Amino acid sequence: xxxxxxxxxxxxxxxxxxxxxxxxxxxxxxxxxxxxxxxxxxxxxxxxxxxxxxxxxxxxxxxxxxxxxxxxxxxxxxxxxxxxxxxxxxxxxxxxxxxxxxxxxxxxxxxxxxxxxxxxxxxxxxxxxxxxxxxxxxxxxxxxxxxxxxxxxxxxxxxxxxxxxxxxxxxxxxxxxxxxxxxxxxxxxxxxxxxxxxxxxxxxxxxxxxxxxxxxxxxxxxxxxxxxxxxxxxxxxxxxxxxxxxxxxxx
Amino acid sequence: xxxxxxxxxxxxxxxxxxxxxxxxxxxxxxxxxxxxxxxxxxxxxxxxxxxxxxxxxxxxxxxxxxxxxxxxxxxxxxxxxxxxxxxxxxxxxxxxxxxxxxxxxxxxxxxxxxxxxxxxxxxxxxxxxxxxxxxxxxxxxxxxxxxxxxxxxxxxxxxxxxxxxxxxxxxxxxxxxxxxxxxxxxxxxxxxxxxxxxxxxxxxxxxxxxxxxxxxxxxxxxxxxxxxxxxxxxxxxxxxxxxxxxxxxxx
DNA sequence: CAGTGGTCTAGACCACCAT
DNA sequence: TGGTGGTCTAGACCACTGG
Numbered sequence: 001x002x003x004x005x006x007x008x009x010x011x012x013x014x015x016x017x018x019x020x021x022x023x024x025x026x027x028x029x030x031x032x033x034x035x036x037x038x039x040x041x042x043x044x045x046x047x048x049x050x051x052x053x054x055x056x057x058x059x060x061x062x063x064x065x066x067x068x069x070x071x072x073x074x075x076x077x078x079x080x081x082x083x084x085x086x087x088x089x090x091x092x093x094x095x096x097x098x099x100x101x102x103x104x105x106x107x108x109x110x111x112x113x114x115x116x117x118x119x120x121x122x123x124x125x126x127x128x129x130x131x132x133x134x135x136x137x138x139x140x141x142x143x144x145x146x147x148x149x150x151x152x153x154x155x156x157x158x159x160x161x162x163x164x165x166x167x168x169x170x171x172x173x174x175x176x177x178x179x180x181x182x183x184x185x186x187x188x189x190x191x192x193x194x195x196x197x198x199x200x201x202x203x204x205x206x207x208x209x210x211x212x213x214x215x216x217x218x219x220x221x222x223x224x225x226x227x228x229x230x231x232x233x234x235x236x237x238x239x240x241x242x243x244x245x246x247x248x249x250x251x
Numbered sequence: 252x253x254x255x256x257x258x259x260x261x262x263x264x265x266x267x268x269x270x271x272x273x274x275x276x277x278x279x280x281x282x283x284x285x286x287x288x289x290x291x292x293x294x295x296x297x298x299x300x301x302x303x304x305x306x307x308x309x310x311x312x313x314x315x316x317x318x319x320x321x322x323x324x325x326x327x328x329x330x331x332x333x334x335x336x337x338x339x340x341x342x343x344x345x346x347x348x349x350x351x352x353x354x355x356x357x358x359x360x361x362x363x364x365x366x367x368x369x370x371x372x373x374x375x376x377x378x379x380x381x382x383x384x385x386x387x388x389x390x391x392x393x394x395x396x397x398x399x400x401x402x403x404x405x406x407x408x409x410x411x412x413x414x415x416x417x418x419x420x421x422x423x424x425x426x427x428x429x430x431x432x433x434x435x436x437x438x439x440x441x442x443x444x445x446x447x448x449x450x451x452x453x454x455x456x457x458x459x460x461x462x463x464x465x466x467x468x469x470x471x472x473x474x475x476x477x478x479x480x481x482x483x484x485x486x487x488x489x490x491x492x493x494x495x496x497x498x499x500x501x502x
Numbered sequence: 503c504a505g506t507g508g509t510c511t512a513g514a515c516c517a518c519c520a521t
Numbered sequence: 522t523g524g525t526g527g528t529c530t531a532g533a534c535c536a537c538t539g540g
Binding site for chain 1: 525
């Protein structure tokens with residue numbers, strides 16, 4: 001049925017990888033159909049004269065990629081792809097732009113130290129009125145076009161002046177690391193749609209009430225305390241998110 | 252330094268899992284800091300009297316979860332968390348609603364067989380004018396409120412009447428599977444913001460030009476042919492996407 | 503060169519499932 | 522009960538890094 005010369009034991013390419021790709025190909029070509037069982041580990045092990053541990057490692061790759069599903073006592077089966085769980089990756093949104101060959105430029109509009117106010121009290125859940133925050137707002141532009149407007153707050157615990165370096169790493173986690181003694185270890189982003197306010201519209205050069213992306217980001221330290229918060233407005237006509245699901249080829 | 256009684260070899264919980272959680276805890280508590288090396292595999296192996304393969308399996312878990320980074324010849328190091336790559340999961344969007352305890356209801360507005368037109372020619376990249384498509388449009392609502400409006404096209408190759416079952420699985424992959432001989436194996440979704448058209452606004456009961464989510468979905472068969480396409484409009488004031496990154500606890 | 507992680511083996515025992 | 526996948530071992534050899 002199958003030739004056992006398909007795995008090159010002398011290759012620099014690991015055997016588990018060769019085997020995984022071999023099985024993946026059979027599934028993609030429909031030689032193994034969704035719902036069907038793939039050969040047992042012992043069978044594959046014997047057929048290719050490969051240790052069972054190595055076979056398991058190969059199958060583990062397929063399990064991870066979601067093409068196959070192992071069931072103890074029964075067998076390993078080709079997955080019926082579920083296509084309703086799409087994942088959108090948001091590489092700081094601006095990578096989209098940079099990948100288009102255009103390079104995004106960040107222009108600082110304002111940066112200052114502020115004290116606690118109502119918004120900050122809500123977002124950071126602190127009550128000590130002496131806490132200092134670094135406030136900054138900036139515009140992201142590319143090819144002479146303004147694309148996004150961002151407002152950021154971070155805890156400010158280092159007595160260090162605000163340098164040009166702020167511009168070099170304008171990401172929120174970067175600001176936290178640079179201007180506080182807190183280590184940012186986790187983040188939450190909430191994406192919504194909104195209508196551009198007068199201010200936002202004038203900064204971005206769009207018509208008021210135009211649809212825009214509104215992204216709120218919160219940065220946490222290891223104790224899950226909020227150490228940074230930002231609100232970003234992205235032009236709706238210049239940004240989109242694309243996501244894939246199922247047996248998409250990744251090579 | 253560390254007690255070697257922390258791994259219970261007789262437990263039903265696998266040793267590699269216990270070890271992975273033990274290391275994860277040390278990292279979360281800051282006993283192992285970002286940038287630092289974790290003990291070598293041989294060291295851990297000796298300290299707990301565990302086979303190195305088992306230690307590797309434990310570390311592999313941490314590598315997968317992104318907390319640690321292995322470098323051949325050098326060591327394994329605690330990751331400096333990158334927090335700008337947030338991932339939004341979109342469980343067919345309506346799961347958001349269902350998790351709130353409210354149950355979403357889909358109401359079919361129209362369903363019919365259509366022939367090739369300009370839109371379909373572009374989306375499906377077919378030229379044979381005899382190809383038939385199943386067209387349907389529907390409204391998703393919850394708690395007496397209309398939330399989303401969806402328009403779907405799928406290839407129609409089964410000579411089967413359109414049944415009530417269409418309503419039972421109104422997802423695009425489901426429609427493809429039910430009404431064509433094609434197997435949907437991969438999907439692409441593009442998320443944008445838009446202003447509601449007059450039609451969309453009247454169907455959803457919102458003001459025209461309100462900001463809305465616009466999601467286009469394309470379904471592919473194993474040969475990467477388009478077998479389904481849909482366009483969905485979601486009320487901007489009722490939906491949002493939330494994503495996490497970094498060392499978020501998942502237990 | 504010594505030390506690290508990466509691959510692989512040939513067994514062993516177990517938990518689970520079907521019959 | 523026999524067959525499946527899940528865990529674990531005690532080695533082995535390799536590729537890569539650094540001094």
